Every structure is written in structure tokens, then in C-alpha cells.
Amino acid sequence: MPQARRKRRSFLLLVDSAEQQVAKLLTVITAVVIVAALIQLTIRVSLALIYTDRNSYWLGDGLIKILGDLLTVLIALEVLQNVTSYLRKHVIQIELVLVTALTAVARKVIVLPAGSENKPQLLIGLGIASIALAGSYWLVKHSSPLDSAARQEEWSSQSNTERAIASQDADLSSPGGGDDGLESRADHPR
DSSP states (O other): OHHHHHHHHHHHHHHHHHHHHHHHHHHHHHHHHHHHHHHHHHHHHHHHHHHSOHHHHHHSHHHHHHHHHHHHHHHHHHHHHHHHHHHHHSSOOHHHHHHHHHHHHHHHHHTOOTTGGGOHHHHHHHHHHHHHHHHHHHHHHTSOHHHHHHHHHHHHTSOHHHHHHHHHHHHHHSTTTTSSSOSOOTTSOO
8 A cells, every 4th residue: 555655656756747847838939929028019119109009099099909909918928927827836726717718708809800890799709708808807806805815825724645545544544545536525625
């Protein structure tokens, strides 16, 4: 039995290490995307200032394109924040994910091309998505902050491997030995 436990721990350590490496790679890729998007935005704004009639470009579709590019950079920054937050705390922060999704939907609404008012299904879909995301964000922000903050702090102080090992140890010490893996996990926060 102790050897089986050691094998599980080494396997979990390997999985945790691989997970960390993937998250680091995603961080680097996201940083490259942000730099490329910033360069593109800077070039577009510079060219718009130098080579176009300022009144016509900055009041029409040109402004919408620049706002779209700007919001794309913001969305990429939020994704980077999500990944780095996961690297630091080993917890997916649902508030960050919802804010990123809200920003993406807002960007889509802003950059809708002319004539989109003739597509009611698209407009209804974007409206429903906006309301659902805003409602979800409100629910997350207003759901028992004391309980979730305490659980978050306790959970973030452990690595994924430590949590998995503690969960397995608790299962093995339960009646029945935890061999079937079907015990209730109500006592273990997620």
C-alpha cells in the first residue's frame, strides 16, 4: 500500500509539473500576441494620423476599427492575467474569466458592421450573452463573500498536488478504503 501511494504522489507531481509548463508556455504565447497587437494598433493609429483626412477617418469605420484593435489588446491582457493568476494561485478565478468574456462581447457589439441591424438573431444572441454574463458576474460578486474568501485562501495556500494527495488520503482513511473512488467529496472544497 505505501508503494502505491508513492507512485500516485510521483504521478501527481509529474502532472502538476506538466501543468505548470503548459501554463508558462501559454503565458509566453499570450505575451507575443499582445506585443504583435500593440504594434499593429500603433502602426494603424500612426498611419491614420499621418495619411488620412482626420475628420473622415476618426468619425466613421476607422474609429471602430481602432476601438476593435484596442479592445483586442485589452482582451489579450485579461487572458494573460488569467493565466498568470492561475500560475500564482493554482485557482481559476471565475471573476476574471467573466470580465474577459464581457469585454469580448462588448468588443463584438462595438465592431458590428453596418447592416447588422438586419440580423435580429445576431443582435438577440449578443444581448442574451451580455445579460447572462453580467448576471453571472453579479452572482459571483454577491455570493457569500466570507465563505468563498476563506475557502479561496485555504485552497490557494496548497498546490494542486497537495490538494489531490490530501483528498486521496482522506478517501483511503474513509470506511471502505476508497478503492472504488466513489466516496462523497462534500467535505473537500473544490
